Amino acid sequence: MGANQPTARGIIADLYEYGVWANERLLARAAPLSDAQLHHKLTEGALPILESFVHLLSADRRWLARWQEVPLPAGLTAVDLPTIAAVRQAGEEMALARRRYVASLDDAALAAPIRWQDGAETRTLIRWQALVQCANHGTQHRSEIAAMLTDFGHSPGDLDFGLWCRTVRG
Numbered sequence: 001m002g003a004n005q006p007t008a009r010g011i012i013a014d015l016y017e018y019g020v021w022a023n024e025r026l027l028a029r030a031a032p033l034s035d036a037q038l039h040h041k042l043t044e045g046a047l048p049i050l051e052s053f054v055h056l057l058s059a060d061r062r063w064l065a066r067w068q069e070v071p072l073p074a075g076l077t078a079v080d081l082p083t084i085a086a087v088r089q090a091g092e093e094m095a096l097a098r099r100r101y102v103a104s105l106d107d108a109a110l111a112a113p114i115r116w117q118d119g120a121e122t123r124t125l126i127r128w129q130a131l132v133q134c135a136n137h138g139t140q141h142r143s144e145i146a147a148m149l150t151d152f153g154h155s156p157g158d159l160d161f162g163l164w165c166r167t168v169r170g
Helices: 008-029 035-039 049-068 084-103 105-113 128-153 161-169
Strands: 111-118 120-127
Touching: 008 049, 008 084, 008 120, 035 049, 049 084, 049 111, 049 128, 105 128, 105 161, 111 128, 120 128, 120 161
Parallel strands: none
Antiparallel strands: 111 120
């Protein structure tokens, strides 16, 4: 690749850094909500705001374990992360762990398959596919959180990847 061409690892790292930025915008707008608002189910099919944040972190932790091919940690619940401050702290720790992991990958590691048990079935994905799948999963739930925040009058504004690229990444 040329000097100005992004690497696969760089693109994946950018997807996760965008997610960190978008999560922070959402968390900042969720911080003033009452406990009742954070736990109120507004949208059919979506978890309440706090539970949505917890779900994202729980999925991130479990995917990181799959990528590292270590035993899966227990899933998180709102009992484990009962406040926006607790979610923010856990998110910062997850971002650091994921940054270290992504930085450790070379092209061979990105192209390697990972396997895990899902009940009686063995699932397989190429590592880069699993990394992108997890980043996309976060985007889906962030859009649900943004819609719920907007319903409460706390819109996070533009969460567009292009905005992140222009204003943060440069």
